[in-house]
Amino acid sequence: MTSTEIARVRPARTPRRSGPRSTLTRSSGLGLGIAMIWFSALVLIPLAAVVVTAIDGGWETFWATITNGQTMAAIKLTVFTAAGVTVVNVVMGPLIAWVLVRDRFWGKSVLEVMIDIPFALPTIVAGLVLLSLYGNADSPLGIDIANERPAVFLAFLFVTLPFVVRMVQPVLEELELDVEEAAASLGASRFTTFRRIILPSLAPAIAAGAALSFARGVSEYGSLVLLSGNLPFKTEVTSVRILSSIENDNVAAAAAVATVLLAISLTVIVLLDLIQRRVAARG
Amino acid sequence: MTYVLRIVATAYLFFLVAWPVSLVVTHTFDDGFASISSLLQDPDTVVALQLSAYVAVFSVVINTLFGVGISMLLVRQEFPGKRVLNAMLDIPLSVSPIVVGLALVLVYGGRNGWLGPTLAGWGFDVIFSTPGIIMATTFVALPLMIREIVPVLEEIGIEQEQAAQSLGANAMQRFWRITLPSIKWGIVYGVVLTLARSLGEFGAVKVVSGNVLGQTRTATLVVEEKYLNFDQQGAYATAFLLAMVSVACIVIVAIIRPKNHS
Numbered sequence: 001m002t003s004t005e006i007a008r009v010r011p012a013r014t015p016r017r018s019g020p021r022s023t024l025t026r027s028s029g030l031g032l033g034i035a036m037i038w039f040s041a042l043v044l045i046p047l048a049a050v051v052v053t054a055i056d057g058g059w060e061t062f063w064a065t066i067t068n069g070q071t072m073a074a075i076k077l078t079v080f081t082a083a084g085v086t087v088v089n090v091v092m093g094p095l096i097a098w099v100l101v102r103d104r105f106w107g108k109s110v111l112e113v114m115i116d117i118p119f120a121l122p123t124i125v126a127g128l129v130l131l132s133l134y135g136n137a138d139s140p141l142g143i144d145i146a147n148e149r150p151a152v153f154l155a156f157l158f159v160t161l162p163f164v165v166r167m168v169q170p171v172l173e174e175l176e177l178d179v180e181e182a183a184a185s186l187g188a189s190r191f192t193t194f195r196r197i198i199l200p201s202l203a204p205a206i207a208a209g210a211a212l213s214f215a216r217g218v219s220e221y222g223s224l225v226l227l228s229g230n231l232p233f234k235t236e237v238t239s240v241r242i243l244s245s246i247e248n249d250n251v252a253a254a255a256a257v258a259t260v261l262l263a264i265s266l267t268v269i270v271l272l273d274l275i276q277r278r279v280a281a282r283g
Numbered sequence: 284m285t286y287v288l289r290i291v292a293t294a295y296l297f298f299l300v301a302w303p304v305s306l307v308v309t310h311t312f313d314d315g316f317a318s319i320s321s322l323l324q325d326p327d328t329v330v331a332l333q334l335s336a337y338v339a340v341f342s343v344v345i346n347t348l349f350g351v352g353i354s355m356l357l358v359r360q361e362f363p364g365k366r367v368l369n370a371m372l373d374i375p376l377s378v379s380p381i382v383v384g385l386a387l388v389l390v391y392g393g394r395n396g397w398l399g400p401t402l403a404g405w406g407f408d409v410i411f412s413t414p415g416i417i418m419a420t421t422f423v424a425l426p427l428m429i430r431e432i433v434p435v436l437e438e439i440g441i442e443q444e445q446a447a448q449s450l451g452a453n454a455m456q457r458f459w460r461i462t463l464p465s466i467k468w469g470i471v472y473g474v475v476l477t478l479a480r481s482l483g484e485f486g487a488v489k490v491v492s493g494n495v496l497g498q499t500r501t502a503t504l505v506v507e508e509k510y511l512n513f514d515q516q517g518a519y520a521t522a523f524l525l526a527m528v529s530v531a532c533i534v535i536v537a538i539i540r541p542k543n544h545s
Contacts, residue, residue, distance in 0.1 A: 022362040023361045032356050032362065036368075038349060039353075042418060043375065046387050047378070050386045092295055099288050103288070114296045116533045117529075117533060119533075120532055122482065122484070123486070123503075124483075124485045124503045125483070125503070128522045129303040132303060133303040161299065220379070221486040222380065225507055238379070246381075246388070258382040258385050273370045
């Protein structure tokens, strides 16, 4: 994801006059209609079907399904691991972005490419890749965490690597050095400059990246298949739980758990939208 | 301080990305080109690779048409519900691939889906068949193109087009002669990213495809299958082929992007 520069990705808000108005002509309206039909058929109706199927059996069935011991263990593992990984990314992401923007050294462009690899690499290959170094009897490091909980953490860490870095990087690039120099000349220490000047301008980007990385972690599946062994109560994540329900032909249970994941993704999307509005309003 | 940060960042990326990825390459060539060539002689694997390529091409074409169209509408038009649509277009980025698969099965499943039985009645099977794989892949890659084109469209504005319009160019001429050339690079990046994402989709495809050997098994499913059947060499070789394509995509983007930026 080389341009997750959210601040620029979305159209700027145009001043709203009284009520929603439309500038659609007949042909652009037709285009929008066709696009909406496709988007509905592909995304909206299927996702609605998940929610409808989940609540079809009534609230009690829904609640019983997601509070089932094994399911609850999977949800907890997924959410806590994703949260932990997000914390690591909030620290490492800005650090890596800083090195990429402010530092100059031989081989920097290689690091630049490495950031994007987890995004482009097929998730199943990502799992295999991690397995070859960290989950193998003949691992060169002598580490074997396959089928253990740290494997889930590691897989999440790998697939969420680009998000915070790629959000923070463009903001850091546009930051004026003058302001920092002015602060330094007025006697601010490097730490004070960082805390009072740099951090506040990076905060929205870090938050947006953190939200995306949390959402990605929670929904991860492919990289875990080979790496985590999918042991119930131990390394089974929510996506795997949903898949085994599907394979057992228990679509209602699958839909109930999927609805929980959808709620999390939706929260993240609303959060992202709010962060963007704040950034747009400030800038 | 600078050196500490540099070393921390480099070491982190080395242990998390560089070293593991390089191991797949060395494992693949443990015994020369034998594992790659034996892979390419296995007809089922070749069919899987072809299916992956075919599906990826479909997904790229659909997402390019949809992405260009919807981006132009979002940037240049005002309509009720625009903000909601704008936010919803990001949904595929954060939905679990398994949920994507489940959602498609619930609507297009041949037996119990909302629309599946009707479509099956017309002789059109979606789930456990190629259209389902294409839909799942298109779903997960949907936002990538839009995220590339929207910023470019915003930057170029509409002055040139207004000028062209005042000189008598019609909508088609304005699109082909002015808009398209200026968003060309955005589309190229979008295509590359969509291609990488589409070739690599695994979870959603696993749910909708039925994973039938030689028919609906894609390359990523082959990796899993081979690994679970203790054919590690085959798994590494297939993974290597997939990884090579995605790394090539990333490098292409990295090479052409900076020039365009400045």
